[in-house]
Amino acid sequence: MTALFTAPQPGLGQRVTHSLGGVAKARETGILLALIIIVAAATIKNPSFLFSADGFRDLLLTPSILLLVAVGQAIIIITRNVDLSVGSTLGLTAYLTGRLFIDVPGIPIVAVFAIGIVFGGLLGLVNGALVAFAKVPSLVITLGTLYAYRGINVLWTGSDRINSSDFPKAFLGLGTQQILYIPVLTLIALVVLIAAGYYLRNLRGGRELYAIGSDPQAANLYGLKVTQRVLVAFIVCGALAGLAGVLYAARYGTVNSQAGSGFELQAVGAAVIGGVAIFGGSGTVWGAAIGAYLLFTINRALPILGVQDFWQRAVVGVLIIGAIVLDRVLALRSTRKLVEARDAGNV
């Protein structure tokens, strides 16, 4: 089992060292490779993993909600922040979705989506405002709102549970429907992913997010609107968690007060595994998306490959630590090169 996961890594390391500019690409190719190997291995062991209608659908469908949250998280981490409250935001929005269908009979599905996104954005705004204006590290703020939002959720939900019978058929259909074999949920996630990827790569605002995460002080000296950009990043991250909350309700049909708990760490994990450096300034949402798929697919593939249940989490842990260590090693390597070059120049 270990061979499976360590195998692609030396190759990855070598390719990375070839050129610094290729780091990001190599990282994404590396984990994409890991994903393909896992899917291939699981499929060889049990062909229905990929080649049954359900198997293929699940492969695409299950990680889609995490993908949305991971994209938001990646945007935040790129600015050298973190949002730990996304799981709670997701849960709160999922419950709100259920309440809307129960309390406002006949409400259009589009309106529910809009309300969920705006609501998530507002929760993100609270995070962003506290981080940007109170100048408290986002880790602390969002750890606080993680509990606060969940607390509100518990207070509001109580022991209540929203069941699939409370949702309109058309809404639940969204959770499982497919267009040309591709689940609708996956399509929505893809659209968001492409939009975010395009923004981060091709628009000024997106590039400034990288600059801010790369060196916040330099960004300030440079005259970039650091506060405003970080605030917007948190709103977007919250809005995506809100969208994910609505889709969560559509996908699973039941929502209780604990919906989405633990999502925040999976989202951080997906981003980090996907090559979004935890120190900010580098990585892409594409990597985070592949990371999200890798996380979920591993969980499904390991039992098929005969790995016992309790090892699964350990494997995820190894992946996360491996990704962070790899980032650190690369950073140290280039710093050392800089010092050597400087000394050679001086003597």
Next chain:
Amino acid sequence: MSSSTDASTPALELTRIAKAFGAVIALTNGTLALHPGSIHALVGENGAGKSTLVKIIAGLYQRDSGDFTLGGETVDFKSTAESKNAGIAVIYQEPTLFPDLSVTENIFMGRQPTLSLGRIDRKAMHTQALELFERLGVRIDPDRPTLGLSIADQQLIEIAKAISLDAKVLVMDEPTAALSGVEVERLFAVARSLRDEGRALLFISHRFDEVFDLCDTVTVMRDGAYISTSPIADTTVEKIVREMVGRDVATLFPKEEAAIGDEVLVVEGLTEAGVFHDISFSVRSGEIVALAGLVGAGRSEIARAIFGVDGYSSGSVKVNGRVVPKRNPAKAMQLGIALVPEDRRKQGLVLESSVSGNATLAIRKQLTASGFLTKNAENAAARIWASRLEVKTFALDTEAGTLSGGNQQKVVLAKWLATNPSVLIIDEPTRGIDVGTKAEVHRLLSQLAGEGLAILMISSELPEVLGMADRVLVVREGRITADQPRATATAETVMLAATQSLEAAK
């Protein structure tokens, strides 16, 4: 050199600018006029207010009073973005680049050329970056990340940034501090061509040969105030140094005569590549030796290496004839070295802990009775030193963080003196301490030397160095460039040794 600087209106003019941070007055009279087509030098001691002035020009700080005009019109910059938009580019001592982003992106961040719908035109950006570098006559791959570039290359990117902004005023804050001879020449060539294009340049440097080589006008500042401006042709290094120092320093902090005994601390050939080179000196008991020099010359690094906080590649340190091992502060303490660091709040004190807790921190082991530490034992030990050093506090359980700077320094001193050291290394003993308490700290040091302690004092303040030290070692760029006894050391000789670059010394 072109000399059409008199008739035109200044590109940038500062008149009687004042700036205070709370009770600390950084600038009382900042006055400066930069003309188009001129390279203007700004010189002054550490803490003379140069950096504050630069930050006001950059829009990072806002002035409290005074006039700030740009091309004849009054301006009020609230942010660095505003000053940049007005055509001012500032190159800070440390380049401020985004290490993860490409060279090209660093140049154009925030104002990238765009296609329709705001899409960044990478091709155009790339071409423009190449054009800029061609104009500067340098070869840097525009697509590589700035991470890993030398300081010199990073500075050139900053300059490329300034040119692409079409800045009318270019401020360079000690750009040559980290550059080698060739790199300095290349930078100067670029600076001259910018001057010839009619831009106004401000050049801040401690190296007088560079100032005289490059600049046409020089302004001297001292203690946050303007002293003089003169054409470079009409002045001399000696005159500038006199204006920079400009006060009677001999009488401020008299050290009492102490019996000078045997060599206690002996440092031989200490070298760490890129930090300090071939550092050899000794300190005798009863002697105060000052390590003078500019900020960043490597003095604190030498102290940290002696104490064992940082390593070194060759050389040796001995205390009372016994070798102090590398990278082992605990052993250094045991052998009798005490280090009072520069940043006492961060490295010297536990701010949340009490005065007595802090004062006895280094001797905890000796105070414990069968493994337990009692408040009484702590207080008893602390009381001795608190009273000897006259720490002004109501109670020994006052939180150290609430004390004044001077009293904090005394607590740190108490902590180390309690270990009964034979060598005291003290880094910037009076930084951030008000004038009255300063004299008291000096009296203390003098008294300790009188009791036979060997003291190595790092100080950036010339009056302190000249008043307190029996011997002055001047460090410049990681090397000791002068060793002057008290009798012959003057502000001018120390300043010259601290600033002349290697070429001039040869």
